[in-house]
Each structure stands twice: as C-alpha cells, then as structure tokens.
Amino acid sequence: MKNLIQAFLAVLVVSIICLIAINRLNASAGYSGTNTLTVYNWGDYIDEEVIDQFEEETGITVIYETFDSNEAMMTKIQQGGTTYDVAVPSEYMIQKMIEEDLLIELDHSKLPNLKNIDERFMDLSFDPGNKFSVPYFWGTVGIVFNTKMLPDMDFKSWEDLWHPELKNDILLVDGAREVIGMGLNSLGYSLNDTNKDHLQEAQDKLNTLTPNIKAIVGDENKLLMANGEAPVALVWSGDASEIMFENEDLDYSVPEEGSNLWFDNMVIPKTAKNIEGAHQFINFMLDAEVAAQNTEYVSYSTPNKEALKYMPEEMVNDERFYPSPELTDKLEVYDNLGKKNLAYYNELFLEFKMYRK
Amino acid sequence: MENKVTRNLYMIPYALWIIFFVIAPILLVVYYSFLDIEGNFSLVNYQNFFTSTYLQMTLSSFWYAFLITAISLLVAYPTALFLTRTKHKQLWLLLIIVPSWINLLLKAYAFIGIFGTYGAANNFLEFLGIGSQQILFTDFSFVFVSVYIFIPFMILPIFNALESLNPTLLDAANDLGASKWTTFRRVVFPLTIDGVKSGCQVVFIPALSLFMLTRLIAGNRVITLGTAIEQHFLVTQDWGMGSTIAVFLIIIMFVIISLTGIRKRGA
Amino acid sequence: MSRKSSPFANLFLFIIFFVLYAPIFYLIFYSFNSGGTMSGFEGFTLDWYKELFSDTRLLIIVLNTVVIALLSALISTIIGVFGAIGIREMKRKRNQNSILGLNNVLIVSPDVIIGASFLILFTMAGIQLGFYSVLLSHIAFSIPIVVLMVLPKLMEMSPSLIDAAHDLGASRWNVLTKVILPYITPGIFAGFFMALTYSLDDFAVTFFVTGNGFSTLSVEIYSLARQGISLNINALSALIFLVTVVLVIVYYYISRRAGNQGMGGMRR
Numbered sequence: 059m060k061n062l063i064q065a066f067l068a069v070l071v072v073s074i075i076c077l078i079a080i081n082r083l084n085a086s087a088g089y090s091g092t093n094t095l096t097v098y099n100w101g102d103y104i105d106e107e108v109i110d111q112f113e114e115e116t117g118i119t120v121i122y123e124t125f126d127s128n129e130a131m132m133t134k135i136q137q138g139g140t141t142y143d144v145a146v147p148s149e150y151m152i153q154k155m156i157e158e159d160l161l162i163e164l165d166h167s168k169l170p171n172l173k174n175i176d177e178r179f180m181d182l183s184f185d186p187g188n189k190f191s192v193p194y195f196w197g198t199v200g201i202v203f204n205t206k207m208l209p210d211m212d213f214k215s216w217e218d219l220w221h222p223e224l225k226n227d228i229l230l231v232d233g234a235r236e237v238i239g240m241g242l243n244s245l246g247y248s249l250n251d252t253n254k255d256h257l258q259e260a261q262d263k264l265n266t267l268t269p270n271i272k273a274i275v276g277d278e279n280k281l282l283m284a285n286g287e288a289p290v291a292l293v294w295s296g297d298a299s300e301i302m303f304e305n306e307d308l309d310y311s312v313p314e315e316g317s318n319l320w321f322d323n324m325v326i327p328k329t330a331k332n333i334e335g336a337h338q339f340i341n342f343m344l345d346a347e348v349a350a351q352n353t354e355y356v357s358y359s360t361p362n363k364e365a366l367k368y369m370p371e372e373m374v375n376d377e378r379f380y381p382s383p384e385l386t387d388k389l390e391v392y393d394n395l396g397k398k399n400l401a402y403y404n405e406l407f408l409e410f411k412m413y414r415k
Numbered sequence: 416m417e418n419k420v421t422r423n424l425y426m427i428p429y430a431l432w433i434i435f436f437v438i439a440p441i442l443l444v445v446y447y448s449f450l451d452i453e454g455n456f457s458l459v460n461y462q463n464f465f466t467s468t469y470l471q472m473t474l475s476s477f478w479y480a481f482l483i484t485a486i487s488l489l490v491a492y493p494t495a496l497f498l499t500r501t502k503h504k505q506l507w508l509l510l511i512i513v514p515s516w517i518n519l520l521l522k523a524y525a526f527i528g529i530f531g532t533y534g535a536a537n538n539f540l541e542f543l544g545i546g547s548q549q550i551l552f553t554d555f556s557f558v559f560v561s562v563y564i565f566i567p568f569m570i571l572p573i574f575n576a577l578e579s580l581n582p583t584l585l586d587a588a589n590d591l592g593a594s595k596w597t598t599f600r601r602v603v604f605p606l607t608i609d610g611v612k613s614g615c616q617v618v619f620i621p622a623l624s625l626f627m628l629t630r631l632i633a634g635n636r637v638i639t640l641g642t643a644i645e646q647h648f649l650v651t652q653d654w655g656m657g658s659t660i661a662v663f664l665i666i667i668m669f670v671i672i673s674l675t676g677i678r679k680r681g682a
Numbered sequence: 683m684s685r686k687s688s689p690f691a692n693l694f695l696f697i698i699f700f701v702l703y704a705p706i707f708y709l710i711f712y713s714f715n716s717g718g719t720m721s722g723f724e725g726f727t728l729d730w731y732k733e734l735f736s737d738t739r740l741l742i743i744v745l746n747t748v749v750i751a752l753l754s755a756l757i758s759t760i761i762g763v764f765g766a767i768g769i770r771e772m773k774r775k776r777n778q779n780s781i782l783g784l785n786n787v788l789i790v791s792p793d794v795i796i797g798a799s800f801l802i803l804f805t806m807a808g809i810q811l812g813f814y815s816v817l818l819s820h821i822a823f824s825i826p827i828v829v830l831m832v833l834p835k836l837m838e839m840s841p842s843l844i845d846a847a848h849d850l851g852a853s854r855w856n857v858l859t860k861v862i863l864p865y866i867t868p869g870i871f872a873g874f875f876m877a878l879t880y881s882l883d884d885f886a887v888t889f890f891v892t893g894n895g896f897s898t899l900s901v902e903i904y905s906l907a908r909q910g911i912s913l914n915i916n917a918l919s920a921l922i923f924l925v926t927v928v929l930v931i932v933y934y935y936i937s938r939r940a941g942n943q944g945m946g947g948m949r950r
Contacts, residue, residue, distance in 0.1 A: 059859050059860070059863055059864055061867060061937075062863060062867060062870065064937075065871075065874075066756065069752050069753075069755075069756050070756070072748075072752060073748075073749050073752045073753050073756075076745045076748050076749045076752075077749055079745055080742055080745045080746060080749065083738055083741060083742050083745070084742060086738070087738050087739070087742070094895075096894075096895065100905060100909065101902065101904075101905030101906035101907070101909055102905075102906050102909035102910075102912065103909060121895040122739070123893075123895065123897060124897070124901070124902065124905035124906075125889070125905055126889075126904045126905040126907060127649055129648075129649045129650060129652055130649055130889060130890070132652075133798065133801070133890070134801075134890065134893070137801050137802065137805045138805055139801075139804065139805045139809075139810060139811040139815075139893055140811055140893035140894060141893075141894065226549075229634075232630055232635060233650075234650065272552060272634065273551075273552040273633075273634020273635065273636070274630070274634055274635035275630060275631075275634055275635070276630055276631070276907070277907035277910075278523075278524065278527060278631055278907070280910050281524060281527060281528075281719070281720060281721065281910070282527065282531075284719055284721045284722075285527075285528065285531050285532075285533065285721040285722075286532070286533060287527075287531050287532055287533075287551070300909070300910055304718070304719050304721070356909075397452045397453065397651075397652070397653070398452060398453070400651060400652075401452050401651050401653055401656075404646060404647075404650060404651045404653075405468075408468065408638070408643070408646070409468060411635050411638055412468060412471065412472070412638055414635075414636060423768070425764040425767070425768070426764060426765065426768040428760075428761045428764065428765075429761050429762070429764055429765030429768060429825070432761060432765075432821075432822060432825055433781075433784055433785075435803070436788070436800070436803075436822035436823075436825075437784050437785075437787050437788060438784070439799075439803060440787075440788075440791075440795075440796070440799035440800070440803070441787060443799045443802060443803075444791075444795060444799060490698070493691075493694060494694070494695065494698050497691040497692075497694055497695050498695065500691065501695070503934070505934065506930070506931065506934045507695075509875075509930050509934070510699070510927070510930065511698075511699075511702065512875050512876075512879065513923070513926055513927060513930060514702045514703060514705075514706055515879045515882075515883070516878065516879060516882045516883075516922075516923075516926060517706055517709070517919050517922070517923060518882075518883070518899065518900055518903050518919065519883050519885075520885075520900075520903055520904060520907065520911075521709055521903065521911070521915065521916070521919055522705045522706070522709075524709075524720060524911065525704075525705035525706070525708040525709050525720070526705055528708060528712075528720055528721065529704065529705065529708060535704075535708075563701065563702070563705075566702075567876075567879070568827075568876060571831065571872040571875070571876065572830075572831060572834055572872065575831075575834070575835060575868045575869055575872055576834060576838075578868060579835070579838065579868075609834040609837055609838060610834050612834070613830055613831070613833065613834045616786070616830060617789070617827065617830050617831075617876075620786055620789050620790045621789055621790065623790060624790060624791070624792040626792060641792045644792045644794065644795060645792060645794055648794040648795065648798060649794060654798070657794075657795065658795070661791055661792070661795050664790050664791065664792075665787055665790060665791070667790075668783065668786055668787070668789075668790040669783040672779055672782055672783045672786060673779050673783070
C-alpha cells in the first residue's frame with residue numbers, strides 16, 4: 059500500500075510541475091492573451107517566420123492548429139465548440155462547406171491584395187466569384203518517376219503505367235477520386251464522370267493494372283520514393299516537388315490526356331471569433347513578398363502572380379509545377395459529386411483494393 | 416456504516432463512466448447505423464454489410480487478428496517466463512513497455528526504412544546469402560509489426576500471473592519427479608491461464624479493428640473492418656455505414672467475451 | 683523448472699529486446715542526419731536538437747502530452763481498480779460478463795468512432811473543447827485496459843482470504859487497503875502503464891475532441907505527415923526516449939534502495 063501511495067504522489071507532483079511550466083510558457087508566448095487569431099491549417103504548411111512577421115505588424119497573436127484530412131477538419135468545424143478564425147480546406151471541401159453553410163462571406167474591400175492572384179485561379183466552379191475563399195496554393199495530380207531506374211520512359215500518357223515492364227513497381231495514392239479519376243482520364247472520360255457504365259469501364263481497366271501495383275499508400279509515399287523503394291508513383295504535385303528536392307533522380311509529369319487541378323484555399327469558418335483579424339491575416343498572406351517567402355518554404359505552386367517576381371527564376375520557369383495555360387486548360391477541378399456518387403466511387407475503390415488480394 | 420449505499424459508493428465513478436462513455440456512444444452508433452447516406456432512416460446499411468465485400472473483409476479481419484494473437488502469445492509467454500527469472504526483473508519488464516511510448520507513426524516510418532528494399536533487414540539477408548526479398552507490403556511485415564505493437568500488452572498480464580505462482584508448487588512437482596515439460600503443462604500453464612486469457616483479449620479485440628498499419632506497412636494489401644470504418648468516417652463521410660460495421664464489431668466482441676468469459680476461482 | 687536463467691533464455695530475451703528497440707535506435711540514428719530525411723545518412727549534425735530547444739510551441743505540446751498522459755492514467759487507474767473490484771463482487775457470472783462486455787466496447791471500437799461520438803457528446807453537453815475534454819476522453823478510453831489488467835489478479839484471490847479478514851473484525855476500508863490492494867498491486871501498476879501507453883499513442887480521439895489551441899504530440903506528428911516529418915521530431919523522440927529510460931532506471935534503484943521490493947512494488 060505504501061508503494062501505491064508513493065507512486066500516486068510522484069505522478070501527481072510531476073503533473074503539477076508540468077502544468078506550472080505550461081502556464082509559464084503560454085504566458086511568455088502570449089497564447090493566453092485576448093488579441094488572438096486561431097489558424098487551422100495542414101501541418102507545416104506555412105513559414106513560421108511569416109507568422110512572426112504578421113504578429114509583429116498587427117499585434118495579434120496567432121495560435122496555429124493543425125489537421126491531417128479535409129473531412130476530419132470539416133467534422134470539427136461542423137460540430138462547433140472550437141473557434142477557428144481561418145482554415146485552409148481543399149476545393150471540393152469548400153463547396154461542401156458552402157452547401158452546409160459553414161463559411162462566412164469574405165469582405166473583398168478588406169482584401170486589397172486579392173488583385174495579386176492570377177485570373178486563371180479566380181472565380182472557379184467550386185466558389186463562383188470567390189465569395190467564400192481565396193486561393194492559398196494549387197497544383198496538379200501526376201506521375202513522379204525515377205529517371206535512373208526507368209531511363210526510357212517519360213510518362214506523357216497514363217497508358218505508360220500499364221507497361222508490362224513496370225511489374226510490381228507503382229505506388230498509388232490512397233484516394234478514391236485520384237485513382238478512379240486516373241482510370242477515367244486514361245479512357246478519355248472526365249474526372250467528374252458519374253455515368254455508371256463509364257465508371258465500371260474505368261474499374262475494369264484499373265483491375266488490369268493490378269500486377270503493376272506495388273502498394274496503395276498515403277503520405278509515406280514521399281519517404282518510399284526518396285528511398286528508391288519504387289520507381290513510379292501517382293502523386294499530388296506538392297508531394298512531387300518535395301520528393302524531387304530529396305532525390306535528384308526523380309522527375310514529374312502530368313499526362314497529356316488530362317488530370318486534376320487542385321486548390322487549397324483560405325476561408326473563414328462560421329465559428330470565427332476574430333473576423334476582422336481573419337481578413338487582416340488573409341490579406342497579409344496575399345501580399346506578393348509574403349507569398350513569395352511562404353512559397354519558397356512550402357515549395358507548392360503559388361497562385362499569386364505578383365509573388366512570382368520575387369521568387370528564384372528556376373522555380374517560376376519550371377513547367378512541371380507552373381504549367382502553361384494550354385496544359386492547365388486540360389486539367390479539371392473536382393466537382394462535389396454529392397454524397398451518393400462519392401459513396402459509389404469509394405465502393406468501386408474498395409472493391410479495386412480487395413481485387414488485388 | 417456498512418449499509419448498501421456506502422458499500423457501492425466507490426462504484427459510482429465506474430458506473431457513470433459506463434453510462435456516459437460506453438452506453439451513450441453505443442446508442443449514438445446504433446442510431447447512426449440506421450441512417451443511410453442521405454440521412455434518412457433505413458436498413459440499407461445492414462443489407463450492404465451482408466454482401467460479399469464486407470463478409471470477406473470480416474473473415475480476413477478475423478484471420479489476421481487470430482494470427483497476430485497466436486504469434487504474440489507464442490512470443491510473449493516465453494519472454495514473460497524468462498523475465499521472471501532475471502535478476503532485475505521489474506526493471507526489464509518496464510523496459511519492455513518503454514518502446515510503446517514512442518509515437519506509432521514514427522515507429523511505422525522506421526519499419527518502412529528497415530524493411531525497405533535497401534533497408535537493414537535486406538542487408539542482413541544479403542549477408543546471409545539469401546538475397547534481397549520483398550518484405551515491405553507483405554503479410555509477413557504486417558503481422559510482424561502488429562505483433563511488435565501488441566506484445567507488451569500480452570507480456571504484462573502473463574508476467575503478473577507467473578509472478579504470483581507459488582514456488583513451492585514447482586518444487587513439489589520437481590520432488591514428485593515431474594519433468595520440466597510436464598511441470599509446465601500440468602502446473603505452470605493452467606495456473607497462469609487467467610493471465611493468458613486477459614492477454615489474448617487485449618490483443619485480439621483491438622487487432623480486429625487495426626487500420627493504420629494496413630496502409631503503412633501492408634500497402635493496403637490487407638483490408639480489415641477497421642480500415643473500412645476509417646474510410647467511411649473520414650473519406651466518404653458515410654457515418655451510417657461506418658457505424659453499422661462498428662455495431663457488428665461490438666456484437667462480435669460480446670460473443671468473444673461470453674465464450675472466454677470469467678470463471679470464478681475457488682467458489 | 684530451474685529458477686536460474688539459461689543461456690538459451692538469455693539469448694531469447696536479447697533478441698526480443700533487440701527487435702523492440704531496433705526501430706527506436708533507427709529513429710535516433712537519423713536524428714543526427716544532416717540530410718534532412720530518414721533516407722540516406724549524409725553527415726553528422728546536432729542542428730535538429732538546436733532547432734528543438736528554440737521551439738516554444740513544440741515544448742508546450744510535449745508538456746501537454748505528458749500531463750494528459752500522467753493524469754489520465756492516474757485517474758483511470760483509480761476508477762478502473764474500483765470498477766474491477768465491483769465486477770468481482772457481483773454475484774452472478776452472467777452479470778459479470780455483460781459488464782465486462784460493456785467495459786470492452788471502447789477497446790474494440792476504432793478510434794475514429796470513439797473520437798466522433800465523444801465529440802458529439804461533448805458538444806451536446808456544452809463542454810468547451812480543450813484540455814478538459816481531452817483529459818476526460820483519455821480517462822474514458824484508458825479505463826477498460828486498467829480493468830482488464832487488474833481483473834485477473836482479483837479473480838485469483840481466494841474469497842476465503844477476504845472472509846477471514848472480515849471475520850477477524852476488519853472494516854471494509856481495512857480489507858481494501860490491507861488485503862485487496864496489496865494483493866493486486868502488480869495488476870494496478872500494469873494497468874497504469876498500459877493506460878499511459880494508450881494515452882501517449884492516441885491520435886484520432888484527441889484530434890476530434892481537442893480545440894482552442896490545445897494540442898498533443900501525436901496530433902502534431904500526424905498532421906506533419908502530409909508535408910513529410912521533419913527530423914526534429916526524431917530528435918524530440920530521441921530525447922523523450924532517453925529521459926524516460928533514465929527516469930525508469932533511477933526510479934527503480936531509488937525504490938530498491940528505499941527497501942521496497944522491486945519496481946515500486948510490482949511484486950507483492
């Protein structure tokens with residue numbers, strides 16, 4: 059019994075010491091102040107120096123919280139109990155959040171820097187007139203491949219993935235829209251096709267890819283590609299630029315049949331407390347120099363055309379990550395297909411995964 | 416002082432916990448399981464569950480959970496037994512638990528590195544002259560890493576059961592001329608069966624709903640009920656179907672409990 | 683059965699420990715990599731450690747994680763132990779099994795379901811998301827593992843032991859503190875440590891029920907995955923690991939010196 063009481067007290071003492079330390083640190087960092095802004099973003103998706111700069115300029119303390127999937131983030135915002143002032147969802151999720159009435163309309167008069175954004179990325183189908191969202195980063199879906207292991211291939215077409223030489227070589231990304239979309243694109247259909255015959259055709263075609271697939275993975279694809287674990291992977295362009303930074307033998311290609319164009323946009327959720335500060339923050343992030351600095355850190359493609367002037371030329375002129383308008387015209391943004399169709403996509407994808415067994 | 420009220424006073428927190436954190440969530444889950452994807456009341460989820468896709472998934476979940484439990488037990492029992500004979504056994508036991516305090520995702524990443532084509536495991540195989548093998552994204556690596564994660568949960572109860580064995584019993588068996596194996600089979604194992612049972616429960620039950628490792632280590636070659644629930648909650652946002660699968664998991668668990676249930680000692 | 687350890691036993695234990703610690707040493711090894719990733723060791727550096735100590739936010743998160751883990755393990759152990767004693771005292775085996783079934787529901791439910799339903803419950807009850815909601819959830823999902831660790835010890839206690847104590851005129855409180863608790867101490871410690879493991883490892887439940895700037899290490903690490911996990915997380919894990927091992931060893935020797943039997947009385 060003595061042992062139990064001793065252990066009990068020891069645990070209690072350590073906890074109290076930690077709690078005191080947390081309070082001290084919170085106070086010194088200003089997190090417990092009143093003038094705060096809570097930003098809800100993907101992990102490591104912003105240059106912290108930019109946040110420091112913003113805090114200095116405005117006197118607002120930024121609390122940075124992170125999520126790891128759009129759906130999980132939406133659930134949190136929908137349930138309430140939190141006070142996120144700015145969030146950064148992807149485009150299909152924005153459409154959903156608008157439908158569910160989870161976002162606040164932006165006051166464009168408070169966002170003068172909005173003019174810096176490239177016209178191409180404004181007024182898109184998921185948010186006409188940018189009433190609710192402002193582009194943060196954008197990119198494509200394509201194929202990253204190891205030029206040393208596969209010297210003769212360029213992956214200009216989705217068909218190249220079906221090459222018999224690529225047995226057990228391909229990493230796919232664990233997303234129903236991406237994988238089924240690849241099947242649809244390779245057949246010349248739209249990414250947003252909901253015709254069941256077309257979808258069945260796409261699934262049949264994907265099933266024939268089975269021998270070439272090594273694994274269906276998530277974010278660990280970067281680690282796997284950098285390690286040379288597989289020579290080919292279906293990825294988002296943001297991941298591609300990151301992997302290519304680690305491993306110089308890698309190259310990236312967006313197949314010519316077409317592919318997906320994605321966006322991560324800044325929005326103000328209904329739960330926001332500091333709406334004024336949120337506008338200030340969004341406008342600050344749209345500033346050309348700030349965006350340039352942030353882009354160099356995150357290394358995704360920026361929609362900020364003025365920022366390009368402040369960035370290194372080899373980055374801006376890289377056609378793989380800043381493709382020409384001719385190519386971007388061929389790319390499609392995901393539409394919100396509605397729950398029923400999305401469920402159907404997922405069912406097909408699940409069957410496809412089981413088919414591999 | 417010894418009336419019924421004070422007698423059961425200490426049970427109140429546990430009872431409250433059962434009401435608010437077990438029964439209330441179960442009711443929620445059951446409620447959601449009757450909602451189709453549009454939010455209408457229907458039985459469509461239960462119909463869907465009895466299709467080949469999900470039945471196959473249930474079977475494979477069971478198979479892998481069984482494999483993981485059996486192998487964990489095979490590794491954990493001797494480990495616990497040998498640990499009880501070491502000098503600083505309590506220290507060693509704690510050191511068995513310590514690795515489980517490092518984040519699972521990080522450990523999974525480490526395993527990806529170790530099991531990879533150019534990883535340490537393959538270097539070792541090359542060295543042995545066996546040659547490089549595909550280890551990552553196989554059933555082997557999946558079961559291996561799962562066992563790795565669950566093994567402390569199996570070792571602890573078995574260790575505690577072994578510790579409370581009365582040494583005089585063993586001496587008695589020895590004096591009666593029983594061989595080591597007979598002593599183990601007739602005396603040691605039966606007396607530690609409660610520990611083994613408890614270990615198997617804390618491994619088998621969560622193993623049924625494993626998910627992250629199925630992607631990280633098995634590259635989605637293994638699909639379990641846990642994976643499917645995860646998908647329905649986080650990707651499709653079809654909470655109804657996800658809940659339906661969960662209802663079945665809970666039912667399965669109740670069946671397991673009543674099969675391997677408590678037997679009272681000395682009553 | 684000899685009580686001495688044989689060479690075979692030692693070899694077996696060595697292999698077990700080697701496998702258990704291999705991935706951790708792998709992580710620590712790469713925390714010194716100047717290359718920036720967990721692939722290809724390029725050169726030795728301490729930069730990741732330096733970066734760590736200048737990051738106040740991360741430090742707060744680590745402390746949060748420790749506090750939540752310790753407090754939730756402590757409280758859930760207390761509730762769980764009393765719960766287990768209650769289950770033992772039930773007269774009918776059927777009731778015992780159905781309570782045990784309810785007990786295990788949270789173990790069998792995938793984290794997303796637990797997280798989502800707790801989130802709904804907390805918002806319905808009007809509890810603000812943050813430290814307390816996370817603490818409550820961690821207590822909630824740790825209780826069943828404590829019960830499962832304590833129950834076998836309780837079950838092997840012979841009822842005659844307790845009856846004898848009662849006959850000798852011991853009060854209920856005395857029976858509890860002088861007979862039952864000392865007997866099940868190893869189970870209590872096992873439950874505490876497993877609760878600690880559950881809490882430290884949990885990502886999904888914490889993610890759903892946290893808010894207002896409160897975060898734990900797991901949530902942070904998982905959200906880093908999309909961008910690739912930076913090596914300062916490796917450095918952090920290395921430090922946490924080192925501190926834990928040192929603490930465990932120091933505690934072990936202090937408690938032995940103090941005349942206790944072994945690890946804080948993991949033995950009766």
